[in-house]
Amino acid sequence: MVETTRIELLVNGERLTADVEPRWSLADVLRHQLGLLGTHVGCEQGVCGACTVLLNGEPARSCLIFAVAVADGVAITTIEGMNRAEGMTPLQTALREHHGLQCGFCTPGMVLTAHALLTREPEADEGRIREALSGNLCRCTGYQFIVDAVAAARPAYRKEEP
Amino acid sequence: MKPAAFEYFRASNAVQAVGLLQQYREAKILAGGQSLVPLMNFRLSRPSALVDISGITELARIVPTAHGLRLGALVRHQDLVDNPMVRETIPVLAEAAAHIGHWAVRNRGTVGGSLAHADPAAELPAVMVALGADIVVMDAEGERKIPARAFFVGFYTTTLGSDALIVAIEMPRPREPVGFYEVVRRHGDFALAGALVEAGESTGAVTWFGVTPAPVRMAWTALAEDEGLRRQQWERLTRDLDFAGDEAFRRPLAVTVAERAYQRARGGH
Amino acid sequence: MAEQAMRPQMMGARVARVEDPRLLTGQARFLDDIQVPGMLELAFVRSPYAAARILDIDTGKARKLPGVHDVLTFSDCPYRLWQRTEYQVGQPALADGGVFYVGEPVVAVVADNRYLAEDAAEAVRITYEPLTPVLEMRAAILEEPRRVHAGAENVFFHRSHRTPGFEQAFADAPLHLTATFRLNRQTAVSIEPRGTAALPDPASGRITVYASTQSPHRMRSDFSEIMEIPEHLLRIVVPEVGGGFGMKANTYPEDLVVVAAAIKLRRPVKWVSDRMESLLADVHARDDIHDVEVAFEPSGRIVAVRDHLMADGGAYPAYPFSGAVGETSLAARVLTGPYHIPHLATEIDCTYSNKMPLGAYRGVWGPVASFIQEGIVDRVARRLAKDPAEVRRVNMIRPEQFPYRNAAGAVYDPGSYGESLERALDLIGYEERRRLQRLARESGRYLGIGISAFVEPTAMASSEAGSIGYEACSLRIEPTGKVTAAMGLGPTGQGHETTMAQVIADQIGVDLQDIVVLHGDTDSAPFGGGTGGSRSGPIGGGAALVAGRQMGERLKTYAAHMLEASFDDIELGNGKAWVTGVPSRSVSIREIAEIAYTDVKRIPPGLPIGLELVARYLPTRSVSFSNGTHIAVVEVDPPTGLVSVIDYAVVNDCGQLINPTIVEGQIHGGVAQGVGAAILEALRYDDDGQLTTTSLMDYLLPQATDVPRMQIAHLVTPADGEGGMKGMGEGSLIASPAAIANAISDALEPFGVLVDTLPVTPRDIIRWTAQSGF
Incomplete structure (x- = not known):
């Protein structure tokens, strides 16, 4: 039978183990071994961005990463890791209020990319938002309401002045 | 679009990685994976082993x-x-x-x-x-x-x-101002044509990419001040380029990217 | 208070969608998220040839690989789409002795997971004898280089139409022009690929098929008819669908194979398309050639249009809807668009080729019809040196002409044609744009302004979603007063759970959060037509409205009885019924529901037990026309051949709006797809019939940086059907390619350019402009 290797991943703050073949993508392992189905697979060649997760806070394509190769201690954040007990984050709420999603398939990747952008650049202007999201394809919205939503979420990412 | 099976090795230093490459003749290096893994997913590349150097x-x-x-x-x-x-x-x-x-x-x-x-x-x-x-x-x-x-x-x-x-x-460190310009259909795409131009006082060089099978650098002496004349000079420089059978499209693009990279090197936009 | 129930609260409101929280938090479940114990995955071996005989299939090695459960060929799955005689040929579920396009499913492998299934698929050995592929439409019409199917002519659909007196009118006109328009192959590219999962239930003997489809009931009928599975033993469940755009309205060969494999193996089996498969084998669209002749007058009035419409239908008619027939026959009916052009002659040829079958993609016939009709107007303007807006004014159907019968016999219900043009010109600041364009040209910059006035036939009796012209809504008020509606729609992101609830809420006076709208499950929903052809808003919404009204009447009957008031004096709202002007005389809907289900002796005479009904709505019109005007502003950089769409205005009239925000989202998305259609997206076959655009690095979708910020204004000319809604899902992609094409032509007017092929590529622009001394 096919040989598997036991790996440990730090996902959304939890240490999880899985038995994987070396060739299994991080996206497939998150989805099919760990049950984190919010990470979506759209192209398996790193173009569409649906499978975007955060590695140590930075967006990455989980379809182009072998789960076995994720280094120890790298913090993986999936869309499930964005969720808070009290409900949606201000970014998620803004996306809803601005109708920044239709079919919702690209949405988890959009949310994570936009979250990483605003964490880094809470003042990102429309041009920067569009540029940062340009690696996340959406076929439904024409992007405008996504961009509006991300812009509207900026205040939530501004650091309070001491 | 799932890759073929391979053996996976994580190298902890460069010497070990090189040793693994010697041992597994059809092995490939895995670093960021952004070029290799898409090819593997299409099964256009099917290394027998991957030597992961990302931890070094x-x-x-x-x-x-x-x-x-x-x-x-x-x-x-x-x-x-x-x-x-x-x-x-x-x-x-x-x-x-x-x-x-x-x-x-x-x-x-x-x-x-x-x-x-x-x-x-x-x-x-x-x-x-x-x-x-x-x-x-x-x-x-x-x-x-x-x-x-x-x-x-x-x-x-x-x-x-x-x-x-x-x-x-x-x-x-570059000695002269270097201008960069590329033509892409969409942000982030591979370039249809691109150029870097090192613009010295009287001499300089242009390096093209996207129009030939590999980047090509050509030096010049004395470039015209007049844009029209300068374009003719770019045009002459492109005569030695191998446009891989797509000259009608690539030559004018090569001229354009060289000129625009030059203008950027000279402080324009 | 008295007027509260009379005035719709939800219809027309910008309500946030009820679908969103689950999608935003990663809790929604799409097709590939369906996982059950013991589920196997299926992968296809697809044809590497455009045309070949199959001499041998050797599955021996594949069967021996680890984790492989079965390898299926046609004999395991002996079904054909189009078993009936419409088109003489029907695609087998798996190749039957020959292959007819690259990507055609030949063998299916079922294994423990997709990785192992792909390993085994690679190990299947097939011996082919290649044949000369048929790849060119014009040659195919002449049966060159050969017939695609030995037993059928290459032209599988031919029609012609001519208005009486056409030749005379055409000949008498003082001015003429000719043009050939070409729309290249494109496809929908939903970000979620297609997929199917079949789960036999040994207990009941039934089969549940999870499908990423727009038409659940149609798919159930298809499985039942084609595979002879009794319809009551089939259940289709549509999970969350990640975009469809018409492409998911078909029943595909892969769907049949998955069901057959599950039945054969008595195991759950799932297939999810990967991106390469999706580009190869999701129905393709467009691929039209139109040879056009136009007769016109010096005033700009267009008198007559002649068009030979050709579409490359691919190797088989897609099931149950050939895109080629849709592209052409519907285009021929609306080729005159919003203009009063009295004479029309059309000749249609749909041909077979060795390419992927043509199906539906948003707008179907519309993008090409608009491209031609708007291209014609701009050519007339160019020839006469008139402003393109002015030539549109000269030809536009006037308000007093409604209902307007066009030269193809289609009857337009009233719309805001001239008004939408004027509003759009205002919105974009047309005169100022023209001034800036002149200034820019002086400094060597090429700005262009392109207008596209459009009509969008919606709510048609038949569409790619099916051939029924009605929709159904079952409505049940539960014993606690909460409301469950179920519909046969197949939404793919349009937000029907929200919009249908909005329609119902007004009619029965409950809050939105007290209504759930179920859809996409043939066990819960009444038989319906599904989603496609811009029908869900007007027809589905109409059904929801009728169901809501009937339920509202029943609630009022209860209230009148309980409150001892006249039926006409009862109002509904906020979960209550009350007597007009006396809000204290009220009864809650919950109380009514308790009576209806439990305290049944108190049910008013003549009413049934329970609060449950099914309403079906069939519009009296066979089609309702939305309309509007798009204006695009582009900048073209001739030396690089790049086009940037820098500004965009839309004036849209789809009658009564259910939720303007959702309408605007639909428009944004369609315009973005129009940017793709105009300057990015093309499926290209090479001379051997190999598809060369099999990845998203080759088939270019618009990114956030490619799509302009759009301004939208709404006009409202209500339809005369229930609720006054017209459909609007497709208009934005119908109008936008033409707007951008015209803007590029306008920008490159100094070079004499008139765009006739989409998409326009950098290569085209450099070829058109390079000689001019840049």
């Missing part, structure tokens, strides 16, 4: 040298964009790196990987050729330097042996 932290450093910078092979594209030392010492490197793919790809893709992959339309090989970088490679014989200008020999083809590993790139 000493290959991920950017250090200043007497002449410029030494970039570890594992330096990520986004590091080139963000790193203050890069931005100050070789600003055109940061500028060119910002044009590589999208953010998520730049966060993973590595300098060494881009050079080894040698896509003719990629930015970094052209930057290395333009600036006369040396590519530091390691094989069983040890470390040696290959000038970038002798490294890229054709479509996805380099003089790096299959049992050799890129460990670093030594880049000189």
Whole structure:
């Protein structure tokens, strides 16, 4: 039978183990071994961005990463890791209020990319938002309401002045 | 679109990686995976083994040298964009790196990987050729330097042996202003055509990418002040380029990107 | 208070979608998220040839690989789409002795997971004898180089139409022009690929098929008819669908194979398309050639249009809807668009080729019809040196002409044609744009302004979603007063759970959060037509409205009885019924529901037990026309051949709006797809019939940086059907390619350019402009 290797991943703050073949993508392992189905697979060649997760806070394509190769201690954040007990984050709420999603398939990747952008650049202007999201394809919205939503979420990412 | 099975090895240092490459003749190096893994997912590349070097932290450093910078092979594209030392010492490197793919790809893709992959339309090989970088490679014989200008020999083809590993790139600080310009259909795409122009007082050089099988650098003496005349000079320089059978489209693009890169080098936009 | 129930609260409101929280938090479940114990995955071996005989299939090695459960060929799955005689040929579920396009499913492998299935698929050995592929439409019409199917002519659909007196009118006109228009192959590229999962239930003997489809009931009928599975033993469940755009309205060969494999193996089996498969084998669209002749007058009035419409239907008619027939026959009916052009002659040829079958993609016939009709207007303007807006004014159907019968016999219900043009010109600041354009040209910059006035036939009796012209809504008020509606729609992101609830809420006076709208499950929903052809808003919404009204009447009957008031004096709202002017005389809907289900002796005479009904709505019109005007502003950089769409205005009239925000989202998305259609997206076959655009690095979708910020204004000319809604899902992609094409033509007017092929590529622009001394 096919040989598997036991790996440990730090996902959304939890240490999880899985038995994987070396060739299994991080996206497939998150989805099919760990049950984190919010990470979506759209192209398996790193173009569409649906499978975007955060590695140590930075967006990455989980379809182009072998789960076995994720280094120890790298913090993986999936869309499930964005969720808070009290409900949606201000970014998620803004996306809803601005109708920044239709079919919702690209949405988890959009949310994570936009979250990483605003964490880094809470003042990102429309041009920067569009540029940062340009690696996340959406076929439904024409992007405008996504961009509006991300812009509207900026205040939530501004650091309070001491 | 699932890759064929392979054996996986994680190397903890460059010597070990080279040893594994020798031991597994159809092995490939896995660094950022942004070029290799798509090919594997299409099963266009099916290495029997992958040697993962991404954990070799000493290959991920950017250090200043007497002449410029030494970039570890594992330096990520986004590091080139963000790193203050890069931005100050070789600003055109940061500028060119910002044009590589999208953010998520730049966060993973590595300098060494881009050079080894040698896509003719990629930015970094052209930057290395333009600036006369040396590519530091390691094989069983040890470390040696290959000038970038002798490294890229054709479509996805380099003089790096299959049992050799890129460990670093030594880049000189440019002596002259360097302008960068590329034509892409969409933000983040591979370039239809691009150029880097080193614009000295009277001499200079242009390095094209995307129009020929590998980056090509051509030097000139005495460039015209008049734009029309200058375009004719670019045109003459392009006569020696191998447009791989697509001359009608690529030659005018080559002229345009050279002129626009030149204008940027001279401080225009 | 008295007027509260009379005035709709929800219809027309910008309500946030009820679908969103689950999608935003990663809790929604799409097709590939369906996982059950023991589920196997299926992968296809697809044809590497455009045309070949199959000499041998050797599955021996594949069967021996680890984790492989079965390898299926046609004999395991002996079904054909189009078993009936409409088109003489029907695609087998798996190749039957020959292959007819690259990507055609030949063998199916079922294994423990997709990785192992792909390993085994690689190990299947097939011996082919290649044949000369048929790849060119014009040659195919002449049966050159050969017939695609030995037993059928290459032209599988031919029609012609001519208005009486056409030739005379055409000949008498003082001015003429000719043009050939070409729309290249494109496809929908939903970000979620297609997929199917079949789960046999040994207990009941039934089969549940999870499908990423727009038409659940149609798919159930298809399985039942084609595979002879009794319809009551089939259940289709549509999970969350990640975009469809018409492409998911078909029943595909892969769907049949998955069901057959599950039945054969008595195991759950799932297939999810990967991106390469999706580009190869999701129905393709467009691929039209139109040879056009136009007769016109010096005033700009267009008198007559002649068009030979050709579409490359691919190797088989897609099931149950050939895109080629849709592209052409519907285009021929609306080729005159919003203009009063009295004479029309059309000749249609749909041909077979060795390419992927043509199906539906948003707008179907519309993008090409608009491209031609708007291209014609701009050519007339160019020839006469008139402003393109002015030539549109001259030809536009006037308000007093409604209902307007066009030259193809289609009857337009009233719309805001001239008004939408004028509003759009205002919105974009047309005169100022023209001034800036002149200034820019002086400094060597090429700005262009392109207008596209459009009509969008919606709510048609038949569409790619099916051939029924009605929709159904079952409505149940539960014993606690909460409301469950179920519909046969197949939404793919349009937000029907929200919009249908909005329609119902007004009618029965409950809050939105007290209504759930179920859809996409043939066990819960009444038989319906699904989603496609811009029908869900007007027809589905009409059904929801009728169901809501009937339920509202029943609630009022209860209230009148309980409150001892007249039926006409009862109002509904906020979960209550009350007597007009006396809000204290009220009864809650919950109380009514308790009576209806439990305290049944108190049910008013003549009413049934329970609060449950099914309403079906069939519009009296066979089609209702939305309309509007798009204006695009582009900048073209001739030396690089790049086009940037820098500004965009839309004036849209789809009658009564259910939720303007959702309408605007639909428009944004369609315009973005129009940017793709105009300058990025093309499926390209090479001379051997190999598809060369099999990845998203080759088939270029618009990114956030490619799509302009759009301004939208609404006009409202209500339809005369229930609720006054017209459909609007497709208009934005119908109008936008033409707007951008015209803007590029306008920008490159100094070079004499008139765009006739989409998409326009850098290569085209450099070829058109390079000689001019840049």
